[in-house]
Amino acid sequence: MKSKLNLDVKVVESARQHAANIAHDMQEFIEKHTTVSTERTIVRLLGVDGVDDVDTPLPNVLVDHLKDAGALPTGAAYWIGNAIVQTGKTPQEIAEEVAAGNLELTKLPTCAVEEAAEALKPAIAKTFEQIDMQIAKRKEYLDTIGEGKEPYIYVIVATGNIYEDVIQAQAAARQGADIIAVIRTTAQSLLDYVPYGPTTEGFGGTYATQENFRIMRKALDEVGEEVGRYIRLCNYSSGMCMPEIAAMGALERLDVMLNDAIYGILFRDINMQRTLVDQFMSRVIIGYCGIIFNSGEDNYLTTDDAIEAAHTVTASQFINEQFAVLANIPEEQMGLGHAFEMDPETEDGFLLELSQAQMAREIFPKARLKYMPPTKFMTGNIFKGHLQDALFNLVTVWTNQSLLLTGMLTEAIHTPFMQDRYLAIENAQYIFNNCRHIGEEMEFKKDGIIQKRAQEVLAKADALLEEVEKEGLFSTIEKGIFGGVKRPFDGGHGLEGVCTKGENYFNPFIELFMDHE
Amino acid sequence: MTTCATTQVDLTKVKPYGDALNDGKVQLAFTLPVPYGEEAEECAKQYARKLGFEEPNVAYYCELTNGYTFFNVYGAAQATIDFTQIVVPKVEGDVYDRVACGEWIEENIGRDIVVVGASIESDAHTVGIDAIIQMKGFHGHFGLERYKNVVAYNMGSQVPCEALIAKAKEVNADAILVSQTVTQKDIHIMNLTKMAELMEAEGLRDKVILTCGGPRISHELAQELGYDAGFGPGKYADHVMSFVMQEVQKRGWEKKADIADR
Numbered sequence: 001m002k003s004k005l006n007l008d009v010k011v012v013e014s015a016r017q018h019a020a021n022i023a024h025d026m027q028e029f030i031e032k033h034t035t036v037s038t039e040r041t042i043v044r045l046l047g048v049d050g051v052d053d054v055d056t057p058l059p060n061v062l063v064d065h066l067k068d069a070g071a072l073p074t075g076a077a078y079w080i081g082n083a084i085v086q087t088g089k090t091p092q093e094i095a096e097e098v099a100a101g102n103l104e105l106t107k108l109p110t111c112a113v114e115e116a117a118e119a120l121k122p123a124i125a126k127t128f129e130q131i132d133m134q135i136a137k138r139k140e141y142l143d144t145i146g147e148g149k150e151p152y153i154y155v156i157v158a159t160g161n162i163y164e165d166v167i168q169a170q171a172a173a174r175q176g177a178d179i180i181a182v183i184r185t186t187a188q189s190l191l192d193y194v195p196y197g198p199t200t201e202g203f204g205g206t207y208a209t210q211e212n213f214r215i216m217r218k219a220l221d222e223v224g225e226e227v228g229r230y231i232r233l234c235n236y237s238s239g240m241c242m243p244e245i246a247a248m249g250a251l252e253r254l255d256v257m258l259n260d261a262i263y264g265i266l267f268r269d270i271n272m273q274r275t276l277v278d279q280f281m282s283r284v285i286i287g288y289c290g291i292i293f294n295s296g297e298d299n300y301l302t303t304d305d306a307i308e309a310a311h312t313v314t315a316s317q318f319i320n321e322q323f324a325v326l327a328n329i330p331e332e333q334m335g336l337g338h339a340f341e342m343d344p345e346t347e348d349g350f351l352l353e354l355s356q357a358q359m360a361r362e363i364f365p366k367a368r369l370k371y372m373p374p375t376k377f378m379t380g381n382i383f384k385g386h387l388q389d390a391l392f393n394l395v396t397v398w399t400n401q402s403l404l405l406t407g408m409l410t411e412a413i414h415t416p417f418m419q420d421r422y423l424a425i426e427n428a429q430y431i432f433n434n435c436r437h438i439g440e441e442m443e444f445k446k447d448g449i450i451q452k453r454a455q456e457v458l459a460k461a462d463a464l465l466e467e468v469e470k471e472g473l474f475s476t477i478e479k480g481i482f483g484g485v486k487r488p489f490d491g492g493h494g495l496e497g498v499c500t501k502g503e504n505y506f507n508p509f510i511e512l513f514m515d516h517e
Numbered sequence: 518m519t520t521c522a523t524t525q526v527d528l529t530k531v532k533p534y535g536d537a538l539n540d541g542k543v544q545l546a547f548t549l550p551v552p553y554g555e556e557a558e559e560c561a562k563q564y565a566r567k568l569g570f571e572e573p574n575v576a577y578y579c580e581l582t583n584g585y586t587f588f589n590v591y592g593a594a595q596a597t598i599d600f601t602q603i604v605v606p607k608v609e610g611d612v613y614d615r616v617a618c619g620e621w622i623e624e625n626i627g628r629d630i631v632v633v634g635a636s637i638e639s640d641a642h643t644v645g646i647d648a649i650i651q652m653k654g655f656h657g658h659f660g661l662e663r664y665k666n667v668v669a670y671n672m673g674s675q676v677p678c679e680a681l682i683a684k685a686k687e688v689n690a691d692a693i694l695v696s697q698t699v700t701q702k703d704i705h706i707m708n709l710t711k712m713a714e715l716m717e718a719e720g721l722r723d724k725v726i727l728t729c730g731g732p733r734i735s736h737e738l739a740q741e742l743g744y745d746a747g748f749g750p751g752k753y754a755d756h757v758m759s760f761v762m763q764e765v766q767k768r769g770w771e772k773k774a775d776i777a778d779r
Binding site for chain 1: 546547548579581582583585587638639640641643644647651653656673674675699700701702704732750
């Protein structure tokens with residue numbers, strides 16, 4: 001593809017190389033550590049589900065049991081494998097026995113690591129059967145009923161009640177939505193467990209539970225068959241339970257998951273060691289399952305200025321890309337994020353937005369770029385808001401963005417009404433159709449405002465990445481370079497759930513999930 | 518013969534203005550849970566009449582999904598309001614800009630004013646508290662971090678009330694700024710009430726100025742919930758600091774930087 005922005009390929013390569021070095025540097029740290037959430041993910045993938053008599057999820061019961069016994073450095077996989085060898089029970093039965101207080105995993109006689117690994121194989125095979133079935137089912141749908149054209153129209157539902165969400169989601173699909181995201185209840189990111197079962201109460205969203213995933217998946221498959229388009233389901237592999245939710249998404253066929261290597265650190269004050277270890281586990285799962293991840297760079301622009309901090313978005317996209325490469329995620333599943341968040345009072349602001357979006361497309365040509373609508377400067381003036389969204393939609397189609405998080409005219413007032421979603425989708429469809437090939441027709445003036453702006457932002461991103469490489473990612477975050485938010489290495493939520501791997505530690509899933517084209 | 522386009526407005530009986538005085542014209546957009554069709558259109562008209570609109574005109578309607586129809590309706594409102602009797606509680610005092618606030622504090626308080634802010638409890642949104650405190654501020658209004666003679670602590674989001682109060686005590690705050698963005702099922706009311714009650718329980722209610730802000734917060738609501746002031750849309754750091762500094766003076770805390778002395 002010829003660069004319309006006249007970007008210097010060498011600068012792009014340099015920035016990418018810095019990001020690769022940053023990610024590799026972190027990977028050394030990641031590989032030496034595990035976390036309670038990563039271990040609970042392993043436990044879930046071994047088939048453990050359900051809650052105890054006080055509603056604590058069994059994966060938490062089991063991992064806390066190991067942590068309290070100081071046995072976490074060896075990893076849950078070993079202890080469950082060993083328990084299978086010693087008791088002949090299944091992982092689920094073992095978890096139930098532990099919950100009932102009838103079994104202490106670390107008091108059992110111990111077998112060799114190889115023997116424990118061997119004992120896990122039937123449980124692992126069963127999980128992969130389910131996951132592979134879901135991957136095949138998605139492929140079958142895409143081959144038969146097909147899908148909407150890109151940019152995919154992505155809307156949110158957020159009623160708090162999964163059954164009400166179903167009504168809203170099916171309505172949105174009939175109106176033209178291609179992706180339904182079920183927004184999580186506002187406090188979930190900091191819960192150190194995943195709630196269980198169907199839920200009907202939430203604030204600003206609905207709990208992410210495996211049962212809720214199942215209910216919505218079924219509803220979207222139904223409406224997808226009705227409208228003749230596969231409808232993708234999106235949820236959040238983020239927060240304190242990032243990898244566990246990725247595993248649930250793999251089992252229940254989610255198609256898109258919000259997942260960012262550093263978002264939780266900056267915006268939810270989750271400890272950086274915890275997040276970086278967790279993102280790796282979640283991303284190897286996402287990569288295997290054909291799930292598109294969405295990174296959260298758009299959020300930088302809600303706390304920082306979209307014009308001044310544009311290069312931090314680009315730099316973070318490079319970093320997220322390189323972490324994804326290490327987790328073997330294909331480019332087509334990289335939903336790198338950015339946003340249309342410049343102050344609408346800015347003269348030529350539209351040109352700057354166009355420049356930024358076109359630059360992201362040229363730097364990441366195959367990525368499934370996720371483009372976020374204006375939120376920060378939405379005021380409650382729904383009439384102007386609808387126009388701001390229209391300009392955003394125009395940039396989206398012009399620069400071939402992949403996922404359009406559809407802007408709502410009532411942003412800043414309430415979670416979308418059914419009619420808001422209809423008006424928003426109508427707005428997007430009108431502009432997409434009316435301007436479908438505008439990107440192929442239009443070129444930008446040499447050394448004009450648009451070209452110059454992109455070149456300047458790219459150069460600044462490259463310089464920033466060089467600095468981060470020198471400094472190290474941890475220390476960069478401590479200094480507040482991303483999103484203007486500072487986080488200490490030993491601060492934030494969830495640090496107590498991080499531990500160094502012991503000598504005999506093993507995680508049987510990493511290798512299996514990494515093994516794909 | 519009249520020489521102007523309309524008759525004089527009677528402020529004791531005001532009603533909406535479309536393109537002529539007292540035409541009462543209002544635009545309504547709403548959804549009814551009924552199947553699309555002529556019956557739906559008639560239903561919307563009748564509903565608008567019940568709401569008090571004469572000559573309802575369904576300008577546009579369409580199906581949102583099975584069983585739900587969207588309407589854009591115009592009607593002539595009949596009800597009137599006596600504008601001369603309106604009373605709105607407002608935050609008292611003058612409003613100064615950033616530079617003037619800094620100077621005012623130096624002249625009138627003679628010490629730094631300390632504030633602590635957070636988006637409390639389940640609310641994960643930092644946008645409101647950042648707009649007020651963060652250096653950059655919002656929409657051309659710099660945040661409190663940029664003010665002279667003001668020391669501002671921004672604790673971010675999802676901060677438990679207890680942690681916010683502990684911080685206020687630790688730094689001897691003159692004022693606490695509570696931000697709430699999420700309002701679904703009135704969660705903001707629950708959170709704000711909890712904060713006010715804890716302040717009371719800690720014996721701090723009269724020793725620290727308590728304010729709140731957010732897109733759905735008014736001064737009136739704030740007062741009902743037991744806050745000293747509330748800041749809604751269109752209010753920036755200058756409004757907040759102007760109120761806080763004048764309140765500090767009113768309470769005679771110039772020489773009482775320490776909470777224990779108040």
